[in-house]
Amino acid sequence: MIFRRERRLRTSLIFLLASTTLVTLAIVGTGILVVRLPQIVTANQTLVDRAAEETASRIEVFLKGLEERVALVAQTAYDVPDARVGSMLDAARGDAFEALYLVNKVGTVVAISVGNVSAKRSREMVGIDLSNSKLVRAVAEKKNVVWSDKFLSAVTGIVTIGVAIPIERFGGVVIAELPLATLLKISHIARGAEGLEFWIIDGHGEVVADTGLPSASGFNLRNNPVVKAGLAQNPVAERMTFKSREYQSAASFSRALGWLFVSRIPAGLENRRIRETVGLILIAFIASPLIGLILAPFWARGMTEALAPVIQRARMIASGAPPGAWPRGNVVEFNQLTSDLEAMSKSLQQRQLELRDLNEGLEARVEQRTQDLAIANDELTETLSTLNRAQGELVHSEKMAALGRLVAGVAHELNTPIGIGRMAVSTMRDAVFQLEKRMKTGLRKSDLTNTIEHLLSGSDMAEKNMIRAADLISSFKQVAVDRTTSNRRRFQLLEIVDEIILTLTPIIKQKSIRVDREIPKDIILESYPGDLGQVLTNLIDNAIKHGFDKRDNGVIRISAAPLSKNVIRLTISDDGHGMTKGVIDKIFDPFFTTKRGCGGTGLGMHVTYNAVVSILGGAITVSSTPDEGSVFQIDLPLIGPNRNIA
């Protein structure tokens, strides 16, 4: 899920302004840097190149001037009377030199002019031996003008540079010593650009002057790559590192002096121009979004002010109030939005009206439907009660049918004893007729005993069968009473079961069906035998009709056993076809039958259920496995519930 941060228009505008300026600046700034920085670097390089050259030539020119002055002394020194040599040297020295002196060919100072030293001291210096002085030696060797490297002056005891010019005629040397500060001063003049510094480096790599340092306390730069290359008069690198800072550098070697002039200017951010350029861009980078931040709220206010009335109208529409006149500003998009909103509001209003109409119509229709439904409901209720009535009637007729079956059974049962009785009586009558015939023809004693024998057996048979018929009638009478009165009474379970089996004999006999019963004699119930009989009848009837359908034989087992002190379990099972689950689930439903149209009404098990549950106060369960048979279990209280006879 993507969360979208909500922002105010004002914030968005500020963002927009700030980011626009920043991105623009980033691009422009980078562009400037990419173009400008190399330009600066090139310009700086030109600067240092020129500065090195310029300083070199400036100092060369300056020193050449001094050199000429010394050369003049060298030319004239021995022509001047000894007494005036000192003052000549003084004059020649002026302010330009620290010391100016004549050394003879064995290296002894013969005349001297020294600045900043007492006359006494300077006089003492005459006669000292300088034969080991590097400068004196160098001149003796080269027989030419020599500009010294930095050296420790024998006469002043300070570090200095000097020029030595041989006096050809006499083998002596004129030496002039120059304070280092002089060189520094000249170099300073050439400095110009900020950060531009110079080194004047002697042939040994010693720094003679460094404009970057206040005091000229020297150090050696022989190993600096630029200096090394410069002193070897090779082209030098444009970059160097000194004291871990980067510089752009150039070097110019003076052949006349044997010195190297190195100019350097800080490179990268250390350089002022680069720093300024970068700084300016940075300032712009920081300042412009700031300006944007300051300006943006005003812009934003203008925008939101233009929008506010539109928003207000929109709110009014939302809350259902009439929006009134729509404002128009000077932003095309806002005006468009406004007119769109206006159009929308109008169409909304119209639709609302339509909806209201529609709504009203709907209400009327709903009422109509409700009425229709009420009528249908009434009708249905009536139908239902009719149906209920019909069901009741059907149940009743079922009972009647059962009674009918009962009567048929009784008739059938009575038929035999009465038939036998009739036969016995007619046999007796035949015997009496025979006797009457004999009496006419001659009655013999054997005839008489034969007849008596016939009569005795006949009357015996008749009597027995009459008794049997009477027994049957009385037991049927009981069944019939039970069926029709439904009174609670005490009875022996076995007896009732036997009676029912008896009444069902006709249908049992139709097929070779065995009925096994296993009922203890001592189970005595105080309940409703008629209803129990009905239950048994229905179960046995179903077993034969459905379980043994299209079969000629089968076993029905009826058993009973006490389940607890007050409850017995009566089990009726058959080894018939059994039932599927679908049948079992609906077996107690009224009108459920698998024999519709073939004599089944589907009320048998419904009636049975009602009888067991609501009359006998028991429970009935069924279990069955297709092709193996069905088992009905009926749990009955020994004493049935009181029944309010309506």
Add this chain to the structure above:
Amino acid sequence: MAIEEKNAQGGIHGRKIELLIRDDENSPEVAGKRVHELAALGVEAIIGPNVSSIAGGMLPAIVETSIVTISPTVSSLFFVGKDDPFFRMNSSTRQNAGAYAANHYAKGGRRVSAAFGIQNRLFTESWLKEFQTAFEALGGAVVATAPYDAKGADGYAAVVAPLLAVNPDAILLVSNGVDTAQIAQQFRKAGSNIKLIAAEWAASEQLIELGGKAVEGVTILQTYDRDSVVPAYTQFRDTYIGQFTNRPGYSSIASYDAAMVLFAALERSYAEKGLSLKEAIFAVVPVKGLQQDLTFDRFGDGARKKFFVTVKNGTFVGE
């Protein structure tokens, strides 16, 4: 040079050594200030100074900031026997001056006149006093002494004449190389051929360059052997010449040695937590130097080997 070499080897425990150079402007006060500045920058140790008077100016600051300072050359007795963060590589004035006295006495010298520079008076005076004590103990005598000011207006004549007047068998010059060269020039200019002895402080190439013939025959003590063929030394010497074009002087050698001691100690103090740099120095000595083993007594006072040389034909020649 020592630092460059060490950093080239990867520094100390990976840390590069940074060298900050401060100019004492030859002023004890400035030098003291510089110590505080360096302390503020967080430096771990100072190598220097080379001069006793400057060391005197630095000492209070050194004690206060307890920055370990190793002076390659300072020898003044003023610093001897003090338990402070100030270490000296050099032998003390007493040891050196004593050696001078013994050397001269052994050559038969009995009467010595002495000139001492006033620029580094703390050193020169004490040196002379030590010499006098030792020389007199042997049976010799310092017959005249005279201070001189190399920058002063008075000439050297005022010094030269009185010292020669008392008929000494040698003149002892106690000052730096330049001053010694200049005053030697004055003795020769005065026409004297007297034996000159220069205090070890003057033992530099400048003495010869500026002294010329005037310093021929000057006897001087060097704290290193110019002609040593120990590989460590010759290698150092050659590198030095390659870099600076002239031979290393005794202060360069001692400075290099001081750096060696310092690096060894820094290494130890980084490795061993809780060990101060000062303790580390005592823990690492003796350290192999260029020509000798470097060690300190419990006050941080070292000692150098001593070689007496004479200037002959513009070079120092061993005696």
